[in-house]
Amino acid sequence: MECTLPTGQSRNSASLGTKLKRIRPWVQTAFLGVWLAPLGTWLHGIPGCVFHCYSCPLSSFACPVGVAANYAALLPATLEVPYLLAGVLLVIGAVAGSLVCGWSCPFGFLQDLLGKIAPGKVAIPGWLGNGRYVVLIGFVVLLPLLLGLDGIPYEKQAVSICRLCPAGALEAALPYSIIGISEGREWAMSGLKMGVLLAFLVAAAVIHRPWCRILCPLGGFLALFNRISLFHLRFQAEECVECNLCRSRCSMGVRVDQKVNVTGCIRCLECTTCGALEPTLAKPQDPPGQGPAPRG
Amino acid sequence: MRNRVAQPPINPFARDTERHEFWPGFVLALVGLVVMVCGVRHLTNLETLNGDTAWETQLVKAFSTGGLQYGGSAALPRPDDLMNPTIPRPPSPLSGRSAPADGRSKVRVNTEAKTPCPT
Numbered sequence: 001m002e003c004t005l006p007t008g009q010s011r012n013s014a015s016l017g018t019k020l021k022r023i024r025p026w027v028q029t030a031f032l033g034v035w036l037a038p039l040g041t042w043l044h045g046i047p048g049c050v051f052h053c054y055s056c057p058l059s060s061f062a063c064p065v066g067v068a069a070n071y072a073a074l075l076p077a078t079l080e081v082p083y084l085l086a087g088v089l090l091v092i093g094a095v096a097g098s099l100v101c102g103w104s105c106p107f108g109f110l111q112d113l114l115g116k117i118a119p120g121k122v123a124i125p126g127w128l129g130n131g132r133y134v135v136l137i138g139f140v141v142l143l144p145l146l147l148g149l150d151g152i153p154y155e156k157q158a159v160s161i162c163r164l165c166p167a168g169a170l171e172a173a174l175p176y177s178i179i180g181i182s183e184g185r186e187w188a189m190s191g192l193k194m195g196v197l198l199a200f201l202v203a204a205a206v207i208h209r210p211w212c213r214i215l216c217p218l219g220g221f222l223a224l225f226n227r228i229s230l231f232h233l234r235f236q237a238e239e240c241v242e243c244n245l246c247r248s249r250c251s252m253g254v255r256v257d258q259k260v261n262v263t264g265c266i267r268c269l270e271c272t273t274c275g276a277l278e279p280t281l282a283k284p285q286d287p288p289g290q291g292p293a294p295r296g
Numbered sequence: 297m298r299n300r301v302a303q304p305p306i307n308p309f310a311r312d313t314e315r316h317e318f319w320p321g322f323v324l325a326l327v328g329l330v331v332m333v334c335g336v337r338h339l340t341n342l343e344t345l346n347g348d349t350a351w352e353t354q355l356v357k358a359f360s361t362g363g364l365q366y367g368g369s370a371a372l373p374r375p376d377d378l379m380n381p382t383i384p385r386p387p388s389p390l391s392g393r394s395a396p397a398d399g400r401s402k403v404r405v406n407t408e409a410k411t412p413c414p415t
Contacts, residue, residue, distance in 0.1 A: 044360050045353030054360035055413040062356050070359040077403050078341045084352055087332025094324035153366055154359075172413045230321040233314065240308035257306060261314050276308070282318040 014239075014275030021270055024103060028112070031104035035060055047085045049092040050105040051211075051218050053165065055172035064089060065140055065218050069161050073144035073154035093225030097232070097261075101212060101219045102268035107167050108212055108219075114204035121208045126253055129213055129264050132220030135161070140217050166200035166211060169193040208251045212266055223263040230282045233260045233272070240276035249273055342405050350405040362411030367402030 035050060036058040044054060048061030064085055071082045092100060101108050115121070139161040147157045154160065162168050169189070174197065177189040203210040212219050226232070246256040249270040254262060256271045271277050338352040345365070350358075358364050 045351075045357040047356060057412070059360075062360050067356055067359055070364075074364075074403065080340055080342070080352075080355070081338075082352075083331050083335030083338050084356060085335075087328050087330075087335050090328025090331060091325050092328075094321045094328055153364065155362060155364070168413075176412050225321075225324075228316060228320045228324070230316070230318065230325065232316045235308075235311055235313050237308040237311060237313070240311075242306055242308065259312070259314065261316070282316040282321055284318045284322075286315065286318060 014273055016278075017269065017271075017273030017275065020279070021273060024268065025109075025112075027103050028106075028109040032106055032109070034104075035106050045084075047082075047088050049088055049100050049222075051107040051167055051216060052105075053168045053171040055168065055176075057172075057175055059171070063167075065165075066162055069140050069144045070154050072141050073148035073152075073157065075145055076148045089221065093222050093229065095230050097226040097229035097267060098219060098223040098265060099229075099231055099267040101216075101222065101266040105212075105219075107216075108209060108266065110170075111204045111209045111211060114201065115208050117205045120206075121251070122206050123253060124207060124210075124213065126255075126264055129220075131214045132216055132223075135215050136217035136220055139164070161217070163190075163192065164196055166196050169197040170200070173197075209266070213252060213264070219266065220263065223265065226261045226263060226265060226267075229261075231267075232280065232282065233265075233267070233269075234278045234280045235260065236276050236278055239278075240274075243274065245274035246271040246277055340405075342403055344405045344407050346407075350407070354405055354407050358405045358407070358409060361409040363406040363409030365404045365406050367404070 031050075035048065035052050037060045039060070041059065043060050044062050046061055047064040047067045049064065051065065052059055052061070052063060054061070054063040054066055067082065067085050071080060071085070074080060144154055144157060144160060147160075148154070154162075157163075173189040173193045177187050180186065180188050200211065207213070244257055246260075247254075250256045251268070251270065252264055252266055254260065254264045256277070260271065260277055269279055272279055335352050339349045340352055340355050342350045342355060344350050344354065
């Protein structure tokens with residue numbers, strides 16, 4: 001896509017942004033080699049930084065969302081601080097923010113692939129992104145805690161994030177049900193999980209990354225770091241030709257032409273093809289403070 | 297190829313550069329690293345079935361393998377029973393009231409558990 005300048009001339013996309021766009025699917029594919037248990041499950045004691053069910057036969061790390069919900073349910077019995085979980089998410093968030101969502105999350109990658117099935121996409125309003133924080137506080141913290149207070153262990157809670165999670169349905173319940181059938185047992189996947197999975201698959205075909213945009217508690221949490229993370233996107237006023245290619249490129253519906261380091265961004269870096277937005281790392285020698293670019 | 301979104305009038309030089317400072321992110325990452333190392337070395341309040349103290353890594357692994365065992369799990373009420381006021385509710389293994397006097401929880405970690413999908 002070319003930028004059309006106000007003068008009627010055109011300018012090609014920025015070379016760095018074009019390269020990033022080209023290599024992103026390959027990077028996402030390469031990260032599958034990290035998350036899909038290439039070395040077995042001996043790292044299950046460490047929470048990962050992406051959305052991938054820990055009950056999946058192919059999972060290297062523990063799911064951070066499931067771990068957080070388990071800690072919340074355990075709280076009435078014993079006050080355990082999730083140091084590992086907090087540490088992993090703090091490091092990833094402070095260094096990269098939601099970059100992992102756009103470049104390494106296997107569930108995000110799956111939605112990218114499902115999104116290629118149907119050409120047109122339904123636009124959704126930006127405020128739906130707050131659903132991620134409702135899920136985070138309601139389903140990951142409060143619900144397991146309240147049911148835990150009522151004496152119900154997390155595994156026995158009839159309603160929980162793990163029971164409603166489409167990643168759990170696709171990556172754990174479905175393969176174990178298929179394995180069970182092949183070994184002569186009954187189909188183990190509940191009707192609720194099959195419904196969740198079906199709804200997710202349909203939604204992912206017609207909306208770009210519906211789970212990430214509306215419901216993902218992990219993405220919502222990591223996106224909170226987008227305003228301070230070392231890796232960030234910087235606006236270069238002198239490169240901007242007011243073509244709005246940046247905003248047109250954004251499949252997450254972020255108003256990139258106004259502000260880019262926001263919670264709705266998954267840092268896929270598609271907007272950098274315009275050339276005015278530059279992916280960069282904060283450096284100690286950078287002058288302090290934000291503000292408009294100096295003119296000229 | 298997506299349709300181009302119409303550009304509202306903007307002044308690029310009036311827009312924030314959104315440059316991030318180095319130190320807040322660096323300090324937060326450093327704190328996270330220290331907390332992570334603490335987590336790897338952290339002994340929890342829970343016991344394993346062998347009577348040892350469970351490491352945090354063992355606890356996290358137990359979440360994904362159905363490895364948490366509750367002291368009075370046989371007496372745990374079913375969700376249906378909880379809704380029925382005529383059935384007396386036994387003390388919960390998760391409630392602080394039933395915690396042993398030595399401060400240890402009645403929840404134990406089975407490090408050998410391998411339940412594929414606990415939920």
